[in-house]
Amino acid sequence: MAEVQNGYANHKLNFEVIRSPAVILHPAGEIPAGGPATYFLSNLDQNLVVTMKTIYCYPASGRRSTERAAEVLRTSLEKVLVYFYPFDGRFGVDEGGKLVVRMNGGGVPFVEAAAECEMEELGDVSLPEPARLGGLIYCPPAESIFETPLLTIQVTRFKCGGFALGMAMSHSLADGLSTVEFLHSWAEIARGLPLSLPPFLDRSILKSRRPPAVEFPHPEFSDLAGSLSTSDSFSSIPLIHKSFTFDADKLSRLKLLATANGESPPPTSFAALTGLVWRARTKALKTPSSDPTKLLFAVDGRNRLNPPLPTGFFGNGIVFACCICPAGELVEKPLSHAVRIIQSAAREVTDRSIRSAVDYFELTRARPSLAGTLVLTAWTRLGFGATDFGWGSAAQTGPAELPTREVALLLPENNGGKGTVMVLGLPASAMKEFEEMMKF
Known part of the structure; x- marks a missing residue:
């Protein structure tokens, strides 16, 4: 049947x-x-x-x-x-x-x-x-x-x-x-x-060390729930999802906006977009100024490990870089401030920090808490659409749903476009304000 x-x-x-x-x-x-x-x-x-x-x-x-x-x-x-x-x-x-x-x-x-x-x-x-x-x-x-x-x-x-x-x-x-x-x-x-x-x-090449050695703090695992002035209601409010397309001209304008006075070179598109989304989402959700807000973004650790993971490694080679900033500081300071925090967190992903994170989990079994958190990941350079089973490349690809409510995703534009598409979910009231901040 x-x-x-x-x-x-x-x-x-x-x-x-x-x-x-x-x-x-x-x-x-x-x-x-x-x-x-x-x-x-x-x-x-x-x-x-x-x-x-x-x-x-x-x-x-x-x-x-x-x-x-x-x-x-x-x-x-x-x-x-x-x-x-x-x-x-x-x-x-x-x-x-x-x-x-x-x-x-x-x-x-x-x-x-x-x-x-x-x-x-x-x-x-x-x-x-x-x-x-x-x-x-x-x-x-x-x-x-x-x-x-x-x-x-x-x-x-x-x-x-x-x-x-x-x-x-x-x-x-x-x-x-x-x-x-x-x-x-x-x-x-x-x-x-x-x-x-x-x-x-x-995958045993990514086993923890013996004995495990935690060399760095790992705020990616920290739970912000106890530091929030109000309960984290985001986990229960219905969301609407929207996509926002950034073509080459808009990305150029964004990178200029994200560049501090006299700074050279401008940030990458990823850093500028991530800073924009983190800052605008925090503001749209009306996060109290004194509350911390956390950003997790995926970093490919394959070539940051020493030695690098073998070509064709099948598994998870990504780690989450972490940024934590008071909401008031994030939204009141210019976009370039958020971008600098993101760039610094990305630079801190090294062989030693990845091994330390592996060992931290071995000792604690901790998983990243998502209270007060935005998780951003990029599929822009992965090439999902290039898959050809004999009928040419896919005309378009996309996620049927986001894996958790806190995730925002960067995708390549479908149908041959050269831009970047950002998708996320927000409560209806917050989405309206977020949309306004995407106009520049």
């Missing part, structure tokens, strides 16, 4: 997605060296127990019929799972209380679906709207993370012949770069090619 999901709608779209029953896929062959019974997850993986839900849209074209797209994606996924075999397992806990992957053959659910609309009616998928896009992602019911698949795939065919690939992947298994490398490997096999970059799966 096919499953019918109704009501994935916004003001311009109301459509049905009809799903066929899920098929559970497994690696199509022996995994290397038989594979371990338990797959190790590093301390950098332990902090990211969220599911990333992303969508990749492939319009119909004269280049190649999409009639067999689901079959091609299914058979090639089974083949690529031989190399990325941890997706075949499920979470477990080791004797030390940390997450591992139990290689129990739980498998990867794969669903074929049909949408009762044309693909162009989807609109811009860079705006994360679960009510509109959730029908393109398959998430089977699970009572706990130990029953939740580490990867699910849905291929949805539209009336026009185009199809959307919807993917739900555990962030503990892969950060953005590893996710893209997995997609590119899958796409190579779908096109009949050998892997150009086989994954490096041994």
Whole structure:
């Protein structure tokens, strides 16, 4: 019996997605060296127990019929799972209380679906709207993370012949770069090619030191809840999500605004955008002046470690740089002040600080608290859209939803645009003020 999901709608779209029953896929062959019974997850993986839900849209074209797209994606996924075999397992806990992957053959659910609309009616998928896009992602019911698949795939065919690939992947298994490398490997096999970059799966190179040595303070793990003058109501207020596009001209204006008098060179686009969002969001939420506000932003540690992580490292190579500033100071001082704090935090991510963070978790099992916090991450240079399964690159990609309420995301502009898109969620009253601050 096919499953019918109704009501994935916004003001311009109301459509049905009809799903066929899920098929559970497994690696199509022996995994290397038989594979371990338990797959190790590093301390950098332990902090990211969220599911990333992303969508990749492939319009119909004269280049190649999409009639067999689901079959091609299914058979090639089974083949690529031989190399990325941890997706075949499920979470477990080791004797030390940390997450591992139990290689129990739980498998990867794969669903074929049909949408009762044309693909162009989807609109811009860079705006994360679960009510509109959730029908393109398959998430089977699970009572706990130990029953939740580490990867699910849905291929949805539209009336026009185009199809959307919807993917739900555990962030503990892969950060953005590893996710893209997995997609590119899958796409190579779908096109009949050998892997150009086989994954490096041994995460034990990120084990804590013996004995653990915490060399630095780690404010990224600090809980601000006790320092806030009011309860952190942000966690319960309904949010609306909006996207803001910054083209080349607007980014140039922003970098000029973010440059202190006489300072040279201007900040990077990332530092300027991050400072803008942190400052404007704090102001829009009317955070009391004396309250601290925290910013966490993802930094790729692969080449900051000594030695660097191996090429093709599969896992989480990111760490969170942390900035904490009184809200009043942040919003009253110029944007360049916020940018300098961000630049300083980024410079502090070194081999020693990353090793110290790994050891800090080993000793404390602490996870970053998100009270009074903005989490910002950038997908602008990852190349999600370049994935070609045989039907060309994706016309557009985006997140079906943000992993937590505190996240803001930087994305490349869809449909060939050269700008940067920023998406976030805020209460309606705060969003109106935030929008005004995006006009410059």
